Amino acid sequence: xxxIEKAKLDSLFAQLAQNYSLLVPVDYNGLTxxxxxxxxxxxxxxxxxDGNVTVSPKTAYLPQSEAxxxxxxxxxxxxxxxxxxxxKQQVLFGVxxxxxxxxxxxxxxxxxxxxxxxxxxxxxxxxxxxxxxxNNPKATCFCESMGLDRAHAEAxxxxxxxxxxxxxxxFEAISDKGKACLDKLTGLGETASKxxxxxxxxxxxxxxxxxxxxxxxxxxxxxxxxSFKCLNxxxxxxxxxxxxxxxxxxxxxxxxxxxxxxxxxxxxxxxTLMAGGHQPRAGKKERVRNRFLHKLQYFNEKHDMSxxxxxxxxxxxxxxxxxxxxxxxxxxx
Amino acid sequence: xxTASASDVKRINxxxxxxxxxxxxxxxxxxxxxxxxxxxxxxxxxTPMPGQLGMYSLPAVGEAMFSVTNYGDDYxxxxxxxxxxxxxxxxxxxxxxxxxxxIRGPYGNGFxxxxxxxxDIVFVAGGIGLAPVRSLILYCMRNRxxxxxxxxxxxxxxxxxxxxxxxxFENWPKVPNTEVHVTIDRPQEGWDGHVGFVPDFVKEIxxxxxxxxxxxxxxxxxxxxxxxxxMGLPDEDIITTLELRMKCGIGKCGRCNIGSCYVCLDGPVFxxxxxxxxxxxx
Numbered sequence: 001x002x003x004i005e006k007a008k009l010d011s012l013f014a015q016l017a018q019n020y021s022l023l024v025p026v027d028y029n030g031l032t033x034x035x036x037x038x039x040x041x042x043x044x045x046x047x048x049x050d051g052n053v054t055v056s057p058k059t060a061y062l063p064q065s066e067a068x069x070x071x072x073x074x075x076x077x078x079x080x081x082x083x084x085x086x087x088k089q090q091v092l093f094g095v096x097x098x099x100x101x102x103x104x105x106x107x108x109x110x111x112x113x114x115x116x117x118x119x120x121x122x123x124x125x126x127x128x129x130x131x132x133x134x135n136n137p138k139a140t141c142f143c144e145s146m147g148l149d150r151a152h153a154e155a156x157x158x159x160x161x162x163x164x165x166x167x168x169x170x171f172e173a174i175s176d177k178g179k180a181c182l183d184k185l186t187g188l189g190e191t192a193s194k195x196x197x198x199x200x201x202x203x204x205x206x207x208x209x210x211x212x213x214x215x216x217x218x219x220x221x222x223x224x225x226x227s228f229k230c231l232n233x234x235x236x237x238x239x240x241x242x243x244x245x246x247x248x249x250x251x252x253x254x255x256x257x258x259x260x261x262x263x264x265x266x267x268x269x270x271x272t273l274m275a276g277g278h279q280p281r282a283g284k285k286e287r288v289r290n291r292f293l294h295k296l297q298y299f300n301e302k303h304d305m306s307x308x309x310x311x312x313x314x315x316x317x318x319x320x321x322x323x324x325x326x327x328x329x330x331x332x333x
Numbered sequence: 334x335x336t337a338s339a340s341d342v343k344r345i346n347x348x349x350x351x352x353x354x355x356x357x358x359x360x361x362x363x364x365x366x367x368x369x370x371x372x373x374x375x376x377x378x379x380t381p382m383p384g385q386l387g388m389y390s391l392p393a394v395g396e397a398m399f400s401v402t403n404y405g406d407d408y409x410x411x412x413x414x415x416x417x418x419x420x421x422x423x424x425x426x427x428x429x430x431x432x433x434x435x436i437r438g439p440y441g442n443g444f445x446x447x448x449x450x451x452x453d454i455v456f457v458a459g460g461i462g463l464a465p466v467r468s469l470i471l472y473c474m475r476n477r478x479x480x481x482x483x484x485x486x487x488x489x490x491x492x493x494x495x496x497x498x499x500x501x502f503e504n505w506p507k508v509p510n511t512e513v514h515v516t517i518d519r520p521q522e523g524w525d526g527h528v529g530f531v532p533d534f535v536k537e538i539x540x541x542x543x544x545x546x547x548x549x550x551x552x553x554x555x556x557x558x559x560x561x562x563x564m565g566l567p568d569e570d571i572i573t574t575l576e577l578r579m580k581c582g583i584g585k586c587g588r589c590n591i592g593s594c595y596v597c598l599d600g601p602v603f604x605x606x607x608x609x610x611x612x613x614x615x
Contacts, residue, residue, distance in 0.1 A: 068346070068348055068349060069346075069349045071392040071393070071435075073391070073392060073393045076429070076431050076432045076433055077433055078352055078391075078392065078433035078434065078435065079352075080349060080350065080352060080392070080435065082346060082349050109584075109585055110585060112584070114583075115347050115583035115584065115585070116344075117346075117347075117348075117585065118344035118345070118346045119346065121344070218612050244585070244587065245586055245587030245588065246580070246581070246585070246586050246587070247580060247586070248348075248396065248580045248581070248586070250392065250393060250395075252393055257392060257393055259392060261348070261586075264580075264586070264587070264588070266587065266588070271578075271588050272577065272578050272588050273578065274576075274577070274578045275397070275416045275418055275419030275420075275421075275422065276416050276418075276419070277418065278551070280577060280591075280614050280615050281614065286614065290590070290614075293592075294587075294590070297593070298590065298592055298593035299593070301592075301593040302593045
């Protein structure tokens with residue numbers, strides 16, 4: 001395994017930044033997220049490797065706001081021009097395993113055979129993911145319960161596996177893309193060290209049979225209980241690494257405009273409200289139910305995998321403590 | 334403006350519309366217009382199957398999904414009802430011929446044509462709900478020998494609100510082995526046809542059909558489906574179309590789900606048998 005001392009991390013980043021665009025996890029005024037390494041160099045943000053970031057790296061695949069095409073509407077005339085994709089490879093350093101699993105979920109949606117999404121695919125091809133195994137899970141982490149491997153990142157997404165050995169990081173290539181990237185780096189040490197110890201997750205439960213159980217619970221009173229305090233604020237969907245619903249909007253100046261896709265949330269009234277006034281999910285009960293069932297039942301039915309990866313962000317950040325893990329444990333009983 | 338790179342050319346971004354030109358605008362009713370759309374080269378923008386959908390947009394205003402009610406060699410027709418609260422439909426209705434618009438599709442599953450073949454069919458529609466059903470009716474008439482008796486039952490709020498009047502009163506009654514029954518909700522001067530709501534009219538006519546296609550306002554669908562069941566049609570052969578808010582049309586933006594189905598992808602056409610197994614959230 002190749003290694004680098006943490007004291008020399010800057011030199012590693014400098015090398016990566018020479019060949020690639022480089023995104024690293026940062027703390028920007030208290031908000032942790034992935035940002036260009038230049039922010040760290042300029043002192044705008046501080047490198048943050050103590051835990052997972054609040055805003056998931058889905059931003060590097062499905063940005064919060066992304067231009068889809070430009071248009072010019074001039075009288076009866078209309079011209080449309082598509083956007084160019086990323087032309088340079090981009091390294092994401094320190095993506096946690098849960099977030100690599102989340103990208104595998106997004107693949108099911110955006111790389112489906114019939115309507116493959118070229119903007120997503122472009123980023124999928126250009127991104128090189130260095131995935132860091134977590135030694136110290138938070139109290140809200142439950143990825144193991146959702147079937148994740150804490151020693152190995154999702155191999156279809158991660159290109160380099162990173163381990164934290166305390167004073168140093170160790171690197172193992174997963175993909176050819178990852179190997180090519182590692183091969184370019186100089187000044188790395190070599191060690192055959194055993195994998196670091198990982199502290200056990202404290203939030204553990206069994207999810208066997210969950211989708212099947214939920215199938216018969218659409219009218220269950222449990223939805224009143226779990227939606228009662230929900231504010232429909234949408235925080236859960238914005239920070240969720242697998243929530244991918246988007247709206248399509250315009251930014252217009254005179255005759256020219258840009259068509260944008262922007263994150264949306266099933267917590268919002270306008271999400272399903274129709275022009276004629278019909279509203280199939282009228283209240284918070286229907287919306288919380290839809291979100292939970294999409295994560296834990298509907299996605300399983302369509303893609304044979306859960307849309308919850310156990311990152312624990314919504315558990316940690318919900319302003320009124322709506323807790324999907326408490327819900328799962330109550331359903332499983 | 335930049336040009337797409339070679340690798341981009343091969344990739345089709347389904348969310349980016351093609352340019353369409355509104356060749357003709359036909360007034361159907363005071364609040365329904367039919368827009369005939371070609372490409373700038375004078376070609377058909379795409380070839381839909383009956384019941385399939387198209388995304389129609391004025392990029393500076395908005396984009397929405399509509400059924401493609403008919404198509405010819407070099408055009409598709411979309412019939413659109415204006416809603417006063419609907420920003421896009423209001424602007425579409427104010428448009429003039431020659432306007433360039435965004436168009437993409439076809440989307441959705443469409444009607445299961447093979448399932449209709451060889452059967453006597455009843456078509457039940459109300460208001461603008463005739464638009465999707467009409468695409469199937471026209472298909473059956475163009476391939477007349479593949480289908481049994483066609484019974485069309487249609488209603489509107491008033492005689493002025495009836496869509497596709499030329500088809501209803503001139504063209505369709507002339508098609509062999511075809512019956513057309515039209516009703517309006519309330520009595521009206523100058524109307525000597527049937528008066529009453531569509532579901533009751535279906536009961537009254539009691540068509541001897543083996544399969545049904547139903548589309549209209551939610552209340553019409555809700556009241557008509559049980560009547561068709563009572564007439565002995567199996568749930569698999571009671572076919573309807575659903576409509577929910579859509580943005581992408583290709584199963585990615587999320588909002589049109591009913592359980593694990595997306596109306597834009599797995600619908601808009603569903604059988605009663607399928608609906609029985611879906612959450613009642615539409």
